[in-house]
Amino acid sequence: MSQLSVQHLLGIKHINKADIDLIFKTADHFKEVINRSIKKVPSLRDITIANLFFENSTRTKLSFELAEKRLSADIINFSASQSSVKKGETLIDTANNILSMKVDIIVMRHPNVGACDFLSKHVNAKIVNAGDGTHEHPTQALLDSYSIREKLGSVEGKNIVIIGDILHSRVALSNIYALKLQGAHIKVCGPKTLIPKYIESLGVGIEYDIKKALEWCDVANVLRVQNERMEVNYFPSTREYAQLFGINKKLLDSIGKKITIMHPGPINRGVEISSDVADSDQSIILNQVENGVAVRMAVIYLLAQQIQQ
Amino acid sequence: MFGIPMSKKTLLSSKEIHIILHRLACQLIENHHNFENTVLIGIQPRGVFLAERLVTILQNEYAIPNVKLGLLDITFYRDDFRRREAPLEANKTHIDFIVENKNVVFIDDVLFSGRSIRAALTAIQSFGRPSDIELLVLIDRRFSRHLPIQPDYTGRQVDVINEEKVAVHWKEKDKIDAVYIINN
Numbered sequence: 110m111s112q113l114s115v116q117h118l119l120g121i122k123h124i125n126k127a128d129i130d131l132i133f134k135t136a137d138h139f140k141e142v143i144n145r146s147i148k149k150v151p152s153l154r155d156i157t158i159a160n161l162f163f164e165n166s167t168r169t170k171l172s173f174e175l176a177e178k179r180l181s182a183d184i185i186n187f188s189a190s191q192s193s194v195k196k197g198e199t200l201i202d203t204a205n206n207i208l209s210m211k212v213d214i215i216v217m218r219h220p221n222v223g224a225c226d227f228l229s230k231h232v233n234a235k236i237v238n239a240g241d242g243t244h245e246h247p248t249q250a251l252l253d254s255y256s257i258r259e260k261l262g263s264v265e266g267k268n269i270v271i272i273g274d275i276l277h278s279r280v281a282l283s284n285i286y287a288l289k290l291q292g293a294h295i296k297v298c299g300p301k302t303l304i305p306k307y308i309e310s311l312g313v314g315i316e317y318d319i320k321k322a323l324e325w326c327d328v329a330n331v332l333r334v335q336n337e338r339m340e341v342n343y344f345p346s347t348r349e350y351a352q353l354f355g356i357n358k359k360l361l362d363s364i365g366k367k368i369t370i371m372h373p374g375p376i377n378r379g380v381e382i383s384s385d386v387a388d389s390d391q392s393i394i395l396n397q398v399e400n401g402v403a404v405r406m407a408v409i410y411l412l413a414q415q416i417q418q
Numbered sequence: 419m420f421g422i423p424m425s426k427k428t429l430l431s432s433k434e435i436h437i438i439l440h441r442l443a444c445q446l447i448e449n450h451h452n453f454e455n456t457v458l459i460g461i462q463p464r465g466v467f468l469a470e471r472l473v474t475i476l477q478n479e480y481a482i483p484n485v486k487l488g489l490l491d492i493t494f495y496r497d498d499f500r501r502r503e504a505p506l507e508a509n510k511t512h513i514d515f516i517v518e519n520k521n522v523v524f525i526d527d528v529l530f531s532g533r534s535i536r537a538a539l540t541a542i543q544s545f546g547r548p549s550d551i552e553l554l555v556l557i558d559r560r561f562s563r564h565l566p567i568q569p570d571y572t573g574r575q576v577d578v579i580n581e582e583k584v585a586v587h588w589k590e591k592d593k594i595d596a597v598y599i600i601n602n
Contacts, residue, residue, distance in 0.1 A: 111504075135508065138508045138509075138510070141510070141511055145545065146545075147543065150494035151494070151495055151540065152495075152496075413500070
C-alpha cells in the first residue's frame with residue numbers, strides 16, 4: 110500500500126487503518142527531514158495550495174503553512190475576516206474564484222459542519238479538512254495518534270481518555286474514530302452537559318469521575334472548554350469546572366502511575382489543565398505541535414501524489 | 419502471455435562480483451587513502467547493499483577502520499513525482515555526520531538515466547556543501563543517459579537495449595550475489 114484510499118481528507122470516518130499506517134510511515138520520513146539543518150524537500154514545487162480559513166486559527170494554520178512550505182508548494186492564504194465573504198459571497202463562488210487561479214489543493218477550516226464535504230463535491234481540487242465546526246478535525250487526530258505511537262510505541266491496546274468539552278469538540282470525534290481504527294480503548298470524561306447523548310454507540314465508555322478516569326488511562330487527551338461555541342451555560346462557573354475536571358499536579362501525583370498528558374491547544378491555563386502539568390515532563394503538548402507539521406506534510410504529499418500530471 | 423518468453427541471462431556470477439568488489443575497494447583506497455576526509459553515501463534502496471559490502475571489505479581486508487557510511491533516500495527529490503504510474507515509497511535517510519568540506523562518494527547499484535544521481539546531488543545539499551562528489555556504480559548501462567552524469571568507479575559496463583532490465587541480486591536480500599539481464 111503506497112496510496113491513500115480516499116481522494117480528499119474530509120474526516121477520519123472516511124479512511125481506514127491502512128491509510129493511517131501509510132500516513133504515519135510517510136510522516137516518519139518527513140520528521141527526519143524537518144530535523145535537518147535544511148528542512149525542505151522539492152517534491153511539490155509544481156503544486157499550488159490555498160489555505161481557506163473561515164474561522165480563527167493559529168496553530169493549525171501555521172502548521173499547515175509550514176508543512177506546505179517544507180514541501181516547496183506555492184501557497185496562498187485567505188482569512189474570512191479580511192475577504193469578500195463579508196460582502197456576501199457564497200462558499201462555492203469563493204472557492205471557484207480561487208480555483209480559477211489554478212490551485213491544486215484546498216485546505217479549509219469552516220464553522221459549519223460538512224463544509225469540506227460539500228466543497229469536495231462542487232470544486233475540482235483536493236480538499237483537506239482543517240476543522241469543520243463541531244464535526245471533524247482529521248489532521249489533529251492523526252497527529253495525536255502519531256504522538257501517542259511515538260511516546261508509547263503503539264496505539265493498539267492503550268487506554269485513552271478524552272477529557273472535557275466533548276459536545277463541541279471536533280478533535281474528540283476525529284480522535285475517537287482514529288483511535289478506534291487503531292485498536293485503542295477509549296473513554297470520555299467531562300460534565301454530563303458536555304457529553305453528547307448516545308456517544309456510547311461509537312464504542313466509547315463514559316466516566317464522570319476525573320480521578321477514576323486518570324487511574325484507568327495510559328494517556329489523557331485534555332480538551333479546551335470552547336466558550337465561543339456555547340450559547341447557554343453548560344456548567345455553573347469556570348472555577349467549578351476547574352475544581353471538578355481540571356487536571357493539576359496534586360491530582361496527577363495521587364493516581365500512583367505516570368500517564369501521558371496531551372492537549373490540542375490553545376490551553377486555558379488553570380481551567381482544564383494547570384501550568385505545572387502543562388509544562389511537566391509527562392506532557393507531550395509541544396511534541397504534538399512538532400509532529401503536526403510532519404503529519405500534515407505526509408497528508409498533503411500523499412494527496413498530491415494522486416493529482417494527474 | 420504471447421510473444422517472446424521472458425529470458426534471463428547471467429551477466430555477473432557471485433565470483434565475478436567478489437572480484438569486482440575488491441577491485442572497487444582498492445580503487446577507492448588509491449584515491450582516498452585512509453578515508454579521513456571521505457564519506458560513503460549509499461543511495462536508497464538498492465545502493466545500500468553495495469555500500470555496506472564495500473565498507474566491510476575496507477574494514478576487514480584492508481584494515482581501514484571508521485569508514486563513514488550514510489544512507490540517502492532520494493524519493494522526495496525525484497523529478498518524476500506524479501509522472502510515474504505507481505507511487506514511490508520512501509526509505510530511511512540516515513546520515514549522522516555533516517558532509518561540509520568532505521569528499522563524498524555516492525554508491526549505487528545500476529546507473530541508467532542518471533536521474534537518481536541528479537536527485538541525490540540535490541538531496542545531499544541538505545547535509546552541507548561537500549568539497550567534491552564522486553560516483554561509484556556496480557553496473558553502468560552505457561548509452562542510456564538522459565543527463566550528463568558519468569561514474570568515477572565502475573564495476574562493469576554493459577550495453578543493453580531499453581526494454582531489457584538489469585537486476586542486481588544481493589546475498590543479504592535475494593540469497594545469491596548475481597547480476598542478470600532480463601528481457602521481457
